[in-house]
Amino acid sequence: MKAMFVAGLVVLQLGAAPAIGAAPPQEPSAPVASAREIVAGVKIPYQSFTLDNGLRVLVHTDRKAPVVAVSVWYNVGSKHEPKGESGFAHLFEHLMFGGSENADASFFEPMQQLGATNLNGTTSYDRTNYYETVPTGALEKTLYLESDRMGHLLGAITQAKLDNQRGVVQNEKRQRDNQPYGLVQYAQAAALFPADHPYGHPPIGSMADLDAASLDDVHGWFRQHYGPNNAVLVLAGDIDLATAKPLVERYFGPIKRGPDSSPIAVAFPTLPARKDETLQDRVATTRLYRTWVVPGLNDPDAVPLAIGASVLGGLASSRLDNVLVRDEKLAVSVSAGLQTFAQVSLFAVSAHVKPGVDPAVVARRLDAIIADLIAEGPTAGEVDRVAIQNAVDTIKSLESVGGKAGTLAEGLLYSNDPDHYAQDLDAYAAATPATVKAALGQWLSRPVYALTVTPGARPADREAQAVTKASKPASAVSQTQVPVVKRAPAPAVGEIADLTVPPVTRARLSNGIEVVYAQRRALPTTQVALSLDAGYAADPKAKRGTAALTTALLQEGTTTLSSLGIAERQETLGASITAGSSMDRTRITLSALTANLGPSLDLFADVALHPAFAPNEVDRGRTQMLARIAEEKTEPGTIAARYLAPALYGRDHPYGMPGTGDAQAVATMTRDDDLAEFHRAWFRPEKAKLFVVSDLPLATLQPLLEARFGTWNGTGPAGTKRFDIPTPAPRPRIVLVDRKDSPQSLITAAVVLAVKGTDDTLALESAAEVVGGSFLSRINMDLREEKGWSYGVWAELEQVRDRMTYTISAPVQADKTGAAIAALLADHQAFLTGKGVTAEELERTRSGMIRALPGAFETAGAVLGAMQENDRLGRPDDYYQQLPTRVRALDPERLDAAMRGTVDPARMTWVVVGDAASVQPQLESLALPVEVVAAP
Template identity: 35%
Template sequence: MKAWKISLVAAALLSGCDVPSKSQNTEQQIAAQEIAGFKILDQVNAEPGKTAIPYKKFKLDNGLTVILHQDDSDPLVHVDVTYHVGSGREDIGKSGFAHFFEHMMFQGSENVADEEHFKIITEAGGTLNGTTNTDRTNYFETVPANQLEKMLWLESDRMGYLLDAVTQEKFEVQRETVKNERGQRVDNRPYGRLNERVSAALYPEGHPYSWPVIGYMEDLNRVNVNDLKAFFLRWYGPNNATITIGGDIDEAKTLELVNKYFGTIPKGPEVKMPEKAPVTLDADRYISMEDNVHLPLLYMSYPTVHIRHEDEAPMDILAEILGGGKTSLLYKNLVKNQFAVQASVSHPCSELACTLNMFALPNPAAGKSLADLEKIIRDSMTEFETRGVLDDDLLKVKANMEASFIFGLQSVSGKVSQLASNEIFTGNPNYIEKDIARYANVTKADVMRVYKEYIKGKHAVIMSVVPKGKLDTIAHEDTYVTPERTIPELKNATADDLNVRVAKSNFDRSTMPTAGANKPVDVPEMWQVTTTNGLSVLGAQSIETPTTSMLIKIPAGHFYESKEQAGLSNLLASMFAESTTQRSAEDMSKELRKLGSNVYISENNNYINVNVNALSKNLDKTLALVNEKLMNPAFDEAEFARVKNNVLQQFNNAKKDAGYLASTAYAQILFGDSIAGVPSDGNEATVANITLADVKAFYVKHIKPKGSQLIVVSDLPQASINKSLVAFADWKGEAPKLELNLPAVELDKGTVYLVNKDNAAQSAIRIGKRGLTQDITGEFYKASLMNFALGGAFNSRINLNLREDKGYTYGARSRFWGDKNTGGYTASAEVRADATDKSIAEFVKEISTYQASGITPEELNFMRLAINQGDALKYETPRAKLGFLAQILEHDLAPTFVDTRNEIVAGISQKEINELAKKYLIINDMIMVVVGDAKTLKPKLEAMDLKVVDYSI
């Protein structure tokens, strides 16, 4: 199901809650109210005991919709500008324009210099991004509250003053960046082209969803910069946009600023709501594709309705019943009995159409073909007809909706995103009320009705993705061939064809607004106890939402294993998600979902981590189930066999991924024959050695409270949390201390280790060495500050060179990494295959130049501003607070370490940073790992006078 949409419906499920809406104010009352000279068109107020997102809605004369949400709980603001244009509003033969403009909007405007947009927001202490889908494009930033005016200046400049800054050179560079993004996310990723192929078969030619959001590269190759400008002029007017601002704002002042910066931008052409475009199929369409994958995949996609159709809600619940986790039919019929290593069902919805999607990856050990899996899936749907809809099916979904909605209120960005999305697609930011009603009112009969109307006896696109050379294993011979695209005769636009709108301001836009002083940011107040069984507890209260987030860190991670049995802690973490001695895994999943709780158990180098998220009213029941998982795992032989087999299959699948190959080879070379040289989930050889008896023995030895840590952030006071922790009172014992030996490895420095990936569209590069272990206020931290200008920010030297200047990659970076036991320095990127040698040369040049010449005064100031002004974002959500507290407990810190770090940032000198660069960035001390097509790359790398060693994992 779609988490963002589930969240809309839960408010009605809160005990005794009604959601306020504009119905609480008469139209006359709203019309009589105004702020800063603007009438309030719509308003929702917060009321005690009621769950809603308060807001006020306005409209400027040029059609720009303005939504304000006041929330002074943290000294920050979130700004979202959403344009009602996505790939669905592109023309045939001109795909990818909406996504392309997401890139171009960050490339500077008339009063913002090239590459300055990211820099300005980063040094303001903020974060930013933009996203594109089929139906909308949005741009957003979260910054300290004193930076609001600067954000409005930036957003308005690219809305009204962009086109003169869109040059042919920028167009060509970003076209290469988009190609690299496609290469990384689509062409070089296993199953990466699946959605593209399915959409082309599902929707008729010319349907807005028949091409991928990222577009076809041949379309971008044939157009010019004026075609792109024409697209902007058609869709990026203020009358097709909504700006939503939330956080610690003064509403009147904010509205005045919005009017100042956006009010004089002229309207664009009229924009109407798009017509819904569902499709029906007259027969099943079987299609297939060879791919560089280990496991074949079966995918079935049924066309259904459109977003917010009355049948969307029951379709979502149907998807949950069929394939939504361990209580679903596909899990029972495919995964639990080990016919498949993975199977799932979802019902993604977009503005114009929705689909019910099913997929499964067969387990090779079971001997089931894709045709067998298709039959089991179809039989499972028939079984659903007999089984029907159970009471628990509705209870689980509605409980999860409640929890999802409440957890979505934890950040101002989450609230702003909901308001913006509802406004863009419905014209009503408070569409929550209608969503609540349509989900809360779903009945068993509704679910059965939509199954019969949209799925039973209906047709689907059924795709087989098989390893190369194995087309004989597809589920069914192809019955459908996607027609060649019919591209109309396209005439490239010229400058004379553009109907340019000229915006005029009554102030000097060339001067960037200055920010006042940062509002003070309070470190969360903490309390600390040690339980009678030795569990170290650190907590903080956060009263914004009635939720509790908890992290239990048990010292039993990867470094506690022998290298011969690497992956032991990963298997144990997986077994915690299986049955207990009291109930089956399915029953456990059902009970947690009925509480709206989420428990996720994983491992890393040092810990097994138990993550718990619960509504506070259900905390005690949730912790009782967590305790049951930890204290009474069933360690069932059949479940272990399935878990172990799935892990082994994942290894083979991962070897088709360039990033996995690069990271695995890099660790092996740096750490040699030690536990750190093996992935934390092990490898085929080590996991094959592990028995269920080994897992049990590891559990008995390591899963102890004394030595473990529990971090909690809750709206409940300490006394209530202490009472709830009684759930773990019977947990006894002390965890053994870590005994770790990581001997130095004699590296063949300056060597390129080349890992082959046949016909790879991109190459994965890792350059680096072992180094400092993590500290909080020492040299490791200072080295990270040193690296910020080199590779630690979007505007770093490495990224600007390889991405923005050369167009070799979608992103390049460098960092110091580590924990208490290991550490190092790594520069990395996924680059165009044909630019691998050039990319390595640029990496070497940037690192060597920085090592020799150091940081500039401008870069030093940029680093100081970016890091010290970002405090407002560090503690906003319970999750952020949880991470902050975990760091304190992990390193036995006083809360004043924050002040110490700020003093380091403010006081570190250019000389000290340059000395750190000279010490830690000696390129000849580093090794390189490259994953790509060896037969093509090896001669090029050898031509660079590099020593190249063929390497395999």
């Protein structure tokens, strides 16, 4: 291990670039934990039982928080769909949230009142799962609701619900397809699998099959696949077997067994020869893909293949990063990974070609690097670093009870072994260069599918572009009367424990830096955030994007380490360092194993305080930032943001431009006048705070932080921000950005408020939650759940330190753009002129906010984030402990007054990103001026 680390220390040539900051830190000590040592003792203890109806149940006890994760996995996914029924599994996932026979309302309604966190459902090729984490006192009611939709669903599925959710799913498909590179998944499926292969179509399905689904079809689908004998239930958290078993027997035991699910025969496809294809798309630059079908997760070669993919393009120190991005500068980004499924996997590689470079040159080098890895195999150091990263990632994923529940359920459903994760950990630790080389040689020597996506017009025959076709009712309406079985009423919610979060302690280093600390002992890890009063708002007016480029370059070389040396050092230590900015703050964050904390802190301080900004790295970083800006101008959400920010705040205001900034400014940034100067002005002790969450006591941590940051001093003048720049007067209008052939329109609208993020905004936040801040909000229930025009609509307060905005975002099918804007205006106007917060909405909001608190602070990362947010907005450290009392004091009148006195939809600026040919005529009746501009 030590030899491998030394090999990774690539020292920059002296004199290549002047040092930034103080002297470099002390020589770091060697790492002390190997992959095998890291995972030693990693175990999720559980007990199990099986009901007479075949439902398999696992129970894991974890008392660190008064919450229980409930995870139900059904053995049904898109691979079970016969021809003509693609998308059925995913459609049924949506229908399962629409209410059951004894709880005939949106599943989100009771869940929000119960304070559920981590609530969702997903569909893959292999399974459909539903999960939520609830306060312990809400577990019994949750089990009632989950059992009702398992055993008592069909009587609640009506033609109207089917038609609505069909529309929602089709808009989800349009939303995904509308993204740059959104058509790649279809090209890959068509090239790699026969049309009738179980893995031959994506889970989202086809528009035609979704249109054709009848009520009888979906009833039959449920009866065939959703029996208890085809499911796994996992309870993890503040629960034990003695408590869980009688509850599960009471609520799930009476459900009748369904048909037994037969295993799906899956042929393993191999292309007869290499297949090269080119696809045009609305993208900024060319991207290359290389894909093979390889074995599924239970195959002995799955782990060696995953390691090979990480060595190739998954690590920060990967082969593709080193050659294509760092050394030869042919690509701006690369990736490789194993997309693992139950019976097959995809070994997928991509390279984002640097603008101005011939894609054919990159393609040849990409193929040569892959071929070299196949022929020579990885080094021992590479394999070790992958194993360490996997071990650390696994441990972190198991910090939450939801992560444990999902891990156990996946192992039981896919491998008939809840401990399958432990087998994988052992396999990673035991892997050698020889085993990885053998797996790569066996599977990647087969013909590859090589796809090139180039900028251009999208194919005109894509089904997702048929946006003017409304979802039609099913051709055959069910004549079958489903008997509704009445059950006893749902149980009452039990006692909900109060929020318990670790107390926050503050201290100071000798140079005045404040340390904000909380102790969490659940994992032997330490997280540190160096938070600086900088952010995008600190950008000079003429050089928007300086903060983004500066932070992007922090890990691209220090005065003692190259970018490769930094990457290898992190991977060897099992540490993760990230750097980035929000509008108000710049943060460098360390996540480290406490056993390796000393050397991890050495690296963290070196990255934060001593960036080299070497000229070659500046050139590369600038090119990558320009490519990122170009990409933003092809994606609907970032297109809208680039028009909305300057329209709201004006270009001279600190909030007047998205974080990546202006391409012309980025292109002219220099090392000394811009990047090094920004670092000197804003990376200094008087602008810094250290936030720490660790299993170690503060008395142990403070000397470690003092040794790395206590002698840090600023030089030169400090940076300043000016928020006294007036914002332009509101000019209500619709800016229509003409993005040709868009199957969906993205509607955004916003207004600057006379309220700051540092004000007391609790009543306003709560009112905004009712109108647009949750799944059950008025605008989402209107446009998604009632009209079926969108996959999801929301509104939120952008809580910056200075004047905030209220922002609406509504991706809708293109032929409903005008009607959707009219509906959004009507929903807001109704609230502001009379239909204020109802008693039901208030109770749901209050109960949800209070009861969700224990689940919201289950992990160290959540605690660290809350500490920083409280500090940024000037809140007390015990803000969340005080919150229940303050929330209980809210009443409808306060919420109504907060919203009505602050948000005026008549002052909003609207930006619509869509196809002007079909959208513009829809906007003529809205009584708002329309400006049509070309997409950037």
